[in-house]
Amino acid sequence: MLIKKPDDIKASEITDKQVYLSRRDFMSATTLSLGALAAGMAAPGLILGSREAEASTAIKLNDLRKSALSTSEGLTPYKDVTSYNNFYEFSTDKYEPAKLAGTLNPRPWTITVEGEVKHQKTYDIDALLKLAPLEERIYRLRCVEGWSMVVPWVGFSLSELIKQVEPNSNAKFVEFISLHDPKQMPGQRSGVLDWPYVEGLRIDEAMHPLAILAVGLYGEVLPNQNGAPVRLIAPWKYGFKNAKSIVKIRFVSKPSPSSWMKANANEYGYFANVNPTVDHPRWSQARERRIGEFSKRETLMFNGYAEQVAQLYSGMDLKKFF
Amino acid sequence: MKYFSQLKAALFLASLIPFVRLAWFGYTNQLGANPIEFITRSLGTWTLVFLLLTLTITPLRNLSGWSWLIKLRRMAGLFAFFYALLHFITYIWLDQFFDLHDIYKDVIKRPFITIGFAAFIMLIPLALTSTNAMIKRLGGKRWLLLHRLVYLIAICGVLHYWWLVKKDITQPLIYATVLATLLAYRVVIKNLKTKQANRL
Numbered sequence: 001m002l003i004k005k006p007d008d009i010k011a012s013e014i015t016d017k018q019v020y021l022s023r024r025d026f027m028s029a030t031t032l033s034l035g036a037l038a039a040g041m042a043a044p045g046l047i048l049g050s051r052e053a054e055a056s057t058a059i060k061l062n063d064l065r066k067s068a069l070s071t072s073e074g075l076t077p078y079k080d081v082t083s084y085n086n087f088y089e090f091s092t093d094k095y096e097p098a099k100l101a102g103t104l105n106p107r108p109w110t111i112t113v114e115g116e117v118k119h120q121k122t123y124d125i126d127a128l129l130k131l132a133p134l135e136e137r138i139y140r141l142r143c144v145e146g147w148s149m150v151v152p153w154v155g156f157s158l159s160e161l162i163k164q165v166e167p168n169s170n171a172k173f174v175e176f177i178s179l180h181d182p183k184q185m186p187g188q189r190s191g192v193l194d195w196p197y198v199e200g201l202r203i204d205e206a207m208h209p210l211a212i213l214a215v216g217l218y219g220e221v222l223p224n225q226n227g228a229p230v231r232l233i234a235p236w237k238y239g240f241k242n243a244k245s246i247v248k249i250r251f252v253s254k255p256s257p258s259s260w261m262k263a264n265a266n267e268y269g270y271f272a273n274v275n276p277t278v279d280h281p282r283w284s285q286a287r288e289r290r291i292g293e294f295s296k297r298e299t300l301m302f303n304g305y306a307e308q309v310a311q312l313y314s315g316m317d318l319k320k321f322f
Numbered sequence: 323m324k325y326f327s328q329l330k331a332a333l334f335l336a337s338l339i340p341f342v343r344l345a346w347f348g349y350t351n352q353l354g355a356n357p358i359e360f361i362t363r364s365l366g367t368w369t370l371v372f373l374l375l376t377l378t379i380t381p382l383r384n385l386s387g388w389s390w391l392i393k394l395r396r397m398a399g400l401f402a403f404f405y406a407l408l409h410f411i412t413y414i415w416l417d418q419f420f421d422l423h424d425i426y427k428d429v430i431k432r433p434f435i436t437i438g439f440a441a442f443i444m445l446i447p448l449a450l451t452s453t454n455a456m457i458k459r460l461g462g463k464r465w466l467l468l469h470r471l472v473y474l475i476a477i478c479g480v481l482h483y484w485w486l487v488k489k490d491i492t493q494p495l496i497y498a499t500v501l502a503t504l505l506a507y508r509v510v511i512k513n514l515k516t517k518q519a520n521r522l
Binding site: 079080083084088092094095145147190192193263264279282283284287289291292294295296 | 354355356358359416418419424427428431432433434485486488489490492
């Protein structure tokens with residue numbers, strides 16, 4: 001299997017977090033002019049200081065390796081990555097998880113690996129963090145709703161864990177099961193989705209080097225609202241595939257429907273590969289708004305990872321297997 | 323009512339609060355990670371609120387006997403149009419950036435946009451004929467007939483919201499329930515009146 005890698009980027013080319021934080025002033029200026037125009041509030045040049053320069057209190061993850069799989073695109077500000085989250089276990093409002101996720105307790109935490117594997121075992125989260133050297137993976141993230149981000153995740157290839165537990169020949173799919181505990185995740189008291197949240201990958205997708213278990217972002221431990229303490233990231237798929245707060249990884253011979261498939265099978269498929277040519281039944285997927293940018297940009301096939309992952313789907317009708 | 327003009331002025335200013343709030347949020351960088359989405363949703367929400375308020379005035383007048391309430395209906399309706407217009411401009415300008423081709427495709431292909439667009443188009447003649455002069459020109463009966471469109475507009479508006487939501491229909495359901503109640507009230511009153519007329 002040939003896996004082409006994008007050009008390596010030097011650490012110096014990754015724009016500093018603080019520099020990116022200031023990009024949003026542009027947006028505030030836009031709305032300001034709109035408001036000033038209509039309401040006669042002529043006060044340009046008085047833009048208040050950005051509230052995004054808040055210091056983070058999260059625990060740092062040190063000695064991160066750079067990855068050749070990272071993109072060199074500009075990072076989405078930390079503030080946006082950690083305040084705009086689809087995490088229905090807390091709320092269906094994207095601004096709420098950041099406020100509500102304090103009830104989630106990511107320590108102690110265990111992840112059970114079960115099913116069609118030689119070594120069924122339960123990992124303590126701290127042991128999982130040492131399973132493989134932690135890398136920074138700067139990936140594009142494309143939400144099915146039509147917005148996108150560039151996130152510097154911290155984690156390691158899912159394949160590292162898979163190799164360690166040795167799946168048997170019956171293992172054709174991998175399921176990721178999120179925590180189901182309405183005390184910690186109050187949004188689960190509503191039946192908006194079938195809890196626990198379940199997502200899955202075909203085993204060859206799961207073995208792909210781009211697929212990672214993420215335990216952090218921006219060099220820090222994963223904030224609760226981003227799916228602490230461990231989540232899946234398969235960057236060529238829509239964001240909802242990336243199960244958060246995983247407690248169970250199950251190897252199976254047949255795929256079971258994911259939570260979103262159970263919610264609406266016509267709109268959410270098993271593969272959920274980013275594909276600008278296959279629209280969501282109710283809206284177009286041709287373009288996306290990168291958070292922090294004004295104009296929409298074209299959505300790329302497999303979220304720009306076509307070179308690396310297209311061969312996984314050769315011969316498949318992607319309109320049928322969406 | 324003694325202080326009607328003061329009350330009306332106060333309500334006018336209060337109706338501008340959602341707009342001023344958005345301008346302030348933009349000014350102080352509080353529109354969140356996706357400002358265009360925030361602005362669009364907020365303006366859409368307030369359009370629905372003002373549409374429902376407009377439809378609440380007549381039942382409220384009938385039930386309370388406060389006839390002066392009817393003199394607020396035009397203002398409420400025009401604020402519904404004001405927020406709908408801003409909602410529409412936000413979509414055309416900030417969201418699509420005047421990409422007419424994409425806007426056309428959206429309106430044709432996306433039922434939630436089709437119905438929202440239709441609701442907005444239907445609002446325009448109502449706003450244009452809201453003046454006293456226009457009422458006179460059209461004649462009360464024809465004017466009334468035209469302005470019955472508001473029922474259809476409100477239904478389209480709620481559906482527009484309903485079809486947009488990914489899974490959690492709680493919010494659209496609230497608007498739908500209020501609208502259903504307001505429409506049901508009218509049906510019941512009409513039936514009662516017909517029965518009374520028959521008896522006479």
